[in-house]
Each structure stands twice: as structure tokens, then as C-alpha cells.
Amino acid sequence: MAASVQVPKLKLNDGREIPAIALGTYLGFDANGIIRSENHQLRDIVTRAIDLGFRHFDTSPVYHTEGEIGEGVAGKMSAGVVQRGDVFVTTKLWNTHHRREQVPVALRESLKNLDMNYVDLYLMHWPIGVNEDYSNNDVDFMETWRGLEDVQRLGLAKSIGVSNFNQSQLQRLLNESSIKPAVLQIEVHTQMVQAPLVSFAQSQGLVVMGYSPFGSLVERFGAPKPSSQPLLEELAAKYQKTPAQVVLRWLVDRNIIPMPKTVNSKRLQENINIFDFQLEKEDIEKINGLDTGLRFTLPSFWQDHLYYPFEKVENPIPSPFGK
Numbered sequence: 001m002a003a004s005v006q007v008p009k010l011k012l013n014d015g016r017e018i019p020a021i022a023l024g025t026y027l028g029f030d031a032n033g034i035i036r037s038e039n040h041q042l043r044d045i046v047t048r049a050i051d052l053g054f055r056h057f058d059t060s061p062v063y064h065t066e067g068e069i070g071e072g073v074a075g076k077m078s079a080g081v082v083q084r085g086d087v088f089v090t091t092k093l094w095n096t097h098h099r100r101e102q103v104p105v106a107l108r109e110s111l112k113n114l115d116m117n118y119v120d121l122y123l124m125h126w127p128i129g130v131n132e133d134y135s136n137n138d139v140d141f142m143e144t145w146r147g148l149e150d151v152q153r154l155g156l157a158k159s160i161g162v163s164n165f166n167q168s169q170l171q172r173l174l175n176e177s178s179i180k181p182a183v184l185q186i187e188v189h190t191q192m193v194q195a196p197l198v199s200f201a202q203s204q205g206l207v208v209m210g211y212s213p214f215g216s217l218v219e220r221f222g223a224p225k226p227s228s229q230p231l232l233e234e235l236a237a238k239y240q241k242t243p244a245q246v247v248l249r250w251l252v253d254r255n256i257i258p259m260p261k262t263v264n265s266k267r268l269q270e271n272i273n274i275f276d277f278q279l280e281k282e283d284i285e286k287i288n289g290l291d292t293g294l295r296f297t298l299p300s301f302w303q304d305h306l307y308y309p310f311e312k313v314e315n316p317i318p319s320p321f322g323k
């Protein structure tokens with residue numbers, strides 16, 4: 001059996017610590033909607049991930065993976081391998097629950113799914129609020145943030161933060177919040193380097209989590225076929241690692257928490273085996289140079305929403321949520 005990797009931790013602005021890599025658990029979508037775990041595949045991957053040293057799991061109620069994360073963690077707790085305090089669970093508030101009084105209700109539902117009595121980190125998934133029928137509403141994300149402050153005070157979430165906020169939205173949140181956000185989770189990969197937003201967030205004391213870390217190294221629904229990236233191959237040969245490991249290390253070396261998703265045991269091991277090397281500064285700069293500003297998560301069907309965080313496109317895609 002492979003040895004367990006000791007994953008370093010970053011300090012949050014609320015005094016807590018967060019493991020420097022997370023396992024992503026969004027299984028993607030197909031013509032039938034969001035892909036669900038079958039035959040406890042995700043529970044088994046979480047179990048294996050804990051054996052390999054992963055201590056941080058990223059989920060959301062819309063991924064339908066909270067239940068199996070809870071099962072995997074509970075199994076390892078009863079086997080005496082970890083205690084609840086050794087594991088860091090991040091989940092998110094979905095857009096249909098943006099009114100202040102809906103926030104504790106939504107989090108309690110997530111906790112029920114996880115079979116836990118607190119989460120380590122609760123993120124507002126988007127600054128965008130929608131009604132149950134997915135029509136837009138104009139609930140101010142500051143109202144929603146008050147709800148996140150409430151759940152932290154109640155002890156249901158140890159730390160709170162946001163995802164998919166742009167810089168001016170984050171600035172407003174910093175100006176008007178009673179409790180500062182501890183984390184910003186955004187898309188970061190070699191086509192979406194996000195240098196200005198990452199340095200702004202870090203300069204304000206937030207820890208940045210980077211989603212979809214592999215960018216176009218891997219096949220993505222609706223995106224061009226993965227392209228070979230000669231620079232990453234060259235660096236992989238130089239550091240005796242794989243291109244995937246080089247990319248994950250590039251994030252770690254920028255103090256960004258990568259959150260690679262895999263349901264494959266071999267790739268799980270590959271993805272955590274990144275704490276025994278470091279990229280030279282000039283190699284980090286070279287990778288930064290691959291930036292093309294290409295987003296894979298671009299919910300342009302929400303682009304007329306008051307709080308849509310990204311640039312608008314000419315032909316928005318249809319909503320997978322109905323309206």
C-alpha cells in the first residue's frame with residue numbers, strides 16, 4: 001500500500017488551518033443532467049483518498065456527493081484512521097437559498113446529507129440568487145452573506161467564504177461584512193491564470209482555492225479536445241513528474257489550493273504526490289505565460305442577472321436548470 005502523504009496546511013484569517021490540496025467531487029454532467037456516483041464509487045474514492053493523505057473534500061449540494069463523502073469519512077473514523085477534526089469538509093450554499101433565513105436551512109440539509117454536525121468551510125457558490133423555478137431574483141449577496149455570518153456564529157460552519165465573486169464584488173463584501181470571508185474559490189488553471197484576482201484576494205488575507213486545475217489538459221464537455229502542451233511536458237521531464245503534477249504544483253507554489261477531481265485510484269495517488277518538489281520561480285512565470293483567459297465554467301444563461309460576475313458573451317448557452 002502507498003505511504004500516506006503529509007499534506008501541509010495554510011492559515012486562514014480566522015485562525016483555523018486548511019489543507020493545501022482538496023479532492024474535487026463534482027462528477028460532471030451529461031444529457032441526463034449531473035452525473036451521480038454509482039455503486040458507492042465516490043465513497044470508495046474518498047476512503048482511498050484518506051489512506052493516501054487527502055484530508056480536504058470539496059462538495060456542494062448540487063453535486064449530489066455530500067452523502068458519499070460523509071460515508072467515506074465516517075468509515076475511516078470508525079476504523080480509527082482519522083478523527084472528525086483531522087478532516088476538512090467544504091460545501092456550498094446553492095443559488096436557490098440566498099435569502100438570509102434560508103441559509104441555515106440549506107446548511108442543515110447539507111449537514112444531514114454529510115451526517116456531520118458542522119462543516120469546516122461554507123461557501124456562497126455564486127453571488128447570484130434565483131427563485132425555486134430558476135427565475136432570477138435580486139436578493140443582494142450582502143443579505144446572503146449575513147446568513148453565512150449567522151451559520152458561523154451558530155457553529156454550523158467553522159469558516160465562511162465565497163466562490164465565483166469578481167474583484168469588485170469581493171471588495172464590496174470586504175467593505176460591508178461583519179465577518180471577513182476566509183476563502184475565495186475560483187477557476188484557476190494554465191489557461192485561466194487569474195493573476196490580478198488571486199493577488200487581490202491574497203493581499204486582503206483570503207486563501208484562494210482553484211477549481212478545474214487541469215484546464216484543457218483533460219477532456220471537458222463542450223470544450224475543444226485536450227491539446228498537448230509542450231511547455232508542461234518539458235517541465236514534467238525536468239522535474240521527473242507528470243504534466244498534471246506540474247500544474248498542481250504550480251498552484252501550490254502560488255499559495256492556491258488545487259482541488260483536482262478524480263475517481264481513479266492511480267490518478268488520485270498521482271495528484272497528491274506533489275509535496276516533494278517545488279517549481280523554480282522562472283518556471284512558474286513561464287506557465288503564467290500560457291494564460292488565454294479561457295473559462296470552462298461560464299454560466300452565460302445567468303448573464304442578465306444583476307450580480308453576474310463574468311464578462312458577457314454574444315450567444316449565451318441555454319440553462320440546464322430550466323428557466
Ligand SMILES: NC(=O)c1ccc[n+]([C@@H]2O[C@H](COP(=O)([O-])OP(=O)(O)OC[C@H]3O[C@@H](n4cnc5c(N)ncnc54)[C@H](OP(=O)(O)O)[C@@H]3O)[C@@H](O)[C@H]2O)c1
Nearest residue numbers: 024025026163211212213214218244260261262263264267
Ligand atoms: N465553485 C465552483 O463553481 C466550481 C466549479 C467547477 C468545479 N469546482 C470544484 O473543483 C473540482 C475540480 O474541478 P473539475 O472537476 O471541473 O476539473 P479538474 O479537476 O481540473 O479535472 C477533472 C478531470 O481530470 C481528470 N483527471 C484527474 N486527475 C488526472 C490526472 N492526474 N491526469 C489526467 N487526468 C486527470 C478526471 O478524470 P478521472 O476522474 O477519470 O480521473 C476528470 O476528467 C470539482 O470536482 C469541484 O469540486 C467548483
